[in-house]
Amino acid sequence: MLTLLGRFIRDRSGNFVIMTAILLPVALAATGAAVDLGMALIASQQLGAAANGAVLAALSDVQVLSERGVTATKEQVNASAKGFFLANTSNIAFATLDSVLPDASIRRNQIEANISFKATYRTTVMSLFGINTVPIANQAQATVTLRSYMNINILIDTSQSMGIGATDLDQQLVAQATGCAFACHINQARGNSSYDKARAKGATMRIDVARSAVAAAVDAVAAAEQFPGQVTLGLYRFSNDLTEILSPTDARASDLTQVKALAQSQINLDMTYGGTNIERALKQIATRIPTNGSGTSPGDRIQYVIVVTDGVESGQAWTAADNWFLHPYAAPNAPSKAYAAHEVNYALNPSACAALATKDVGTYFIYTEYLEPKYGTINSGDHNRFNFVTSSLFPIIQTRMSSCAGSTSSVLLAKSPAEIQSAVVGMVRKLSSPLRLY
Numbered sequence: 001m002l003t004l005l006g007r008f009i010r011d012r013s014g015n016f017v018i019m020t021a022i023l024l025p026v027a028l029a030a031t032g033a034a035v036d037l038g039m040a041l042i043a044s045q046q047l048g049a050a051a052n053g054a055v056l057a058a059l060s061d062v063q064v065l066s067e068r069g070v071t072a073t074k075e076q077v078n079a080s081a082k083g084f085f086l087a088n089t090s091n092i093a094f095a096t097l098d099s100v101l102p103d104a105s106i107r108r109n110q111i112e113a114n115i116s117f118k119a120t121y122r123t124t125v126m127s128l129f130g131i132n133t134v135p136i137a138n139q140a141q142a143t144v145t146l147r148s149y150m151n152i153n154i155l156i157d158t159s160q161s162m163g164i165g166a167t168d169l170d171q172q173l174v175a176q177a178t179g180c181a182f183a184c185h186i187n188q189a190r191g192n193s194s195y196d197k198a199r200a201k202g203a204t205m206r207i208d209v210a211r212s213a214v215a216a217a218v219d220a221v222a223a224a225e226q227f228p229g230q231v232t233l234g235l236y237r238f239s240n241d242l243t244e245i246l247s248p249t250d251a252r253a254s255d256l257t258q259v260k261a262l263a264q265s266q267i268n269l270d271m272t273y274g275g276t277n278i279e280r281a282l283k284q285i286a287t288r289i290p291t292n293g294s295g296t297s298p299g300d301r302i303q304y305v306i307v308v309t310d311g312v313e314s315g316q317a318w319t320a321a322d323n324w325f326l327h328p329y330a331a332p333n334a335p336s337k338a339y340a341a342h343e344v345n346y347a348l349n350p351s352a353c354a355a356l357a358t359k360d361v362g363t364y365f366i367y368t369e370y371l372e373p374k375y376g377t378i379n380s381g382d383h384n385r386f387n388f389v390t391s392s393l394f395p396i397i398q399t400r401m402s403s404c405a406g407s408t409s410s411v412l413l414a415k416s417p418a419e420i421q422s423a424v425v426g427m428v429r430k431l432s433s434p435l436r437l438y
Helices: 002-010 015-067 074-087 168-178 194-200 206-224 256-266 278-288 350-358 380-405 417-431
Strands: 095-102 105-107 110-122 133-145 150-157 231-238 242-246 302-309 312-314 316-319 323-326 336-340 343-347 362-367 411-413
Touching: 015 074, 015 095, 015 110, 015 133, 074 095, 074 105, 074 110, 150 206, 150 278, 150 417, 168 194, 206 231, 206 256, 206 302, 206 417, 231 256, 231 278, 242 256, 242 278, 278 302, 278 350, 302 417, 312 380, 323 343, 336 380, 343 380, 350 362, 350 380, 362 380, 362 417, 380 411, 411 417
Parallel strands: 150 231, 150 302, 302 362, 362 411
Antiparallel strands: 095 110, 105 110, 110 133, 231 242, 312 343, 316 323, 336 343
16 A cells, blocks of 8 residues: 555656646636736726826817917816817726816916826736726826916025025135135125135035026026017016016016026125015015016016025125114014024015015015035034024925915925026926926
8 A cells, every 4th residue: 555655656647737737727817917907008008198188188278269369267178178088088998987087277377287087997817816807097287388478577585695605515615715604705895705705716606506597597488488579587686675687677678688698797696785685575576566467468467476595584784884783674573583683584474475466476486495504614603593594494484485475386495506597497487388298
């Protein structure tokens, strides 16, 4: 008996049949899964293509209506997108639509179409193994800025804090040139300032980056213009007060070559007043530009304001006659910290955009958070300032800007020179962009 059992164990002649019996169901299941998942992928791709086509078609309809002088509603955009999607998905094999949700938004001349869907793919081979369906879900978005006349007002913070080295290496060069890192880069005479000495040493300051970013933004406007004179640009700089470089009503405001030249020559650090009053600048620009228009004519332009700043308010000011003093227009809010009778830091008041909001002006911020200087001589007073700014103001500045502008999407954080330029250019392109998916 034992001999027969041993022979059976050692006999390999029937192994192929046994292994085939064991592995065949596994092979069939794997093949079936591959077939069903491949078909599900094809269905998903077809549905996705239909969704992309739907949002683009809906916005194309909006453009046609706009050229006829008709303003489309959110309901019309949604109906157009959903109708196109359903018309182009009725014959997709084995897939059943479970839900289709269009969601358009209209803000001034910027229209966004969004459609999301859920579907079920019904399996064939996999159903033999208890898997009857494969879920499919996706969405598509498209945006267009309608052919509209618009005016973009760019406000650049030119206060002393914009004279800090733009990068860690630049701050080292500033320290080498001046012996310190902050509140030492400015003298009141152009050509003899520590800023000029640092520039001569090869340092790039944050104001230099901002200037280059605005010049690049003008190039972006020129590239995006859909017809001559579509965009006018207003240029302003501010510290404790707003200074007009170019009025949007100036004949040069639509000559983008001249606008760029003015930006490159006139965006410089403020050598007289050293503080930062973003709130006052926003209130002042609100008195200088008209209520947001329809964009249908050169005299009825859609209005935008873009502010480039580090977001740290400072009420200090200086004149030869008065030395350092607290500027009369400074309006500190909590949290704030005073270091001397003339010096206080605080964050933007969220209500500062109220006058612009009343005029329905689109407000945007490029938040250029600066690096804390750490080279050269930094006295105890500056250490106290940095500690307060980083611990109390940095955590709230971006939120306050969002509250002021009315949307988190209206604030872009940009720390490095490359990010600052990209943010300014990207925002300008968004205000004057053709139909595109995103």
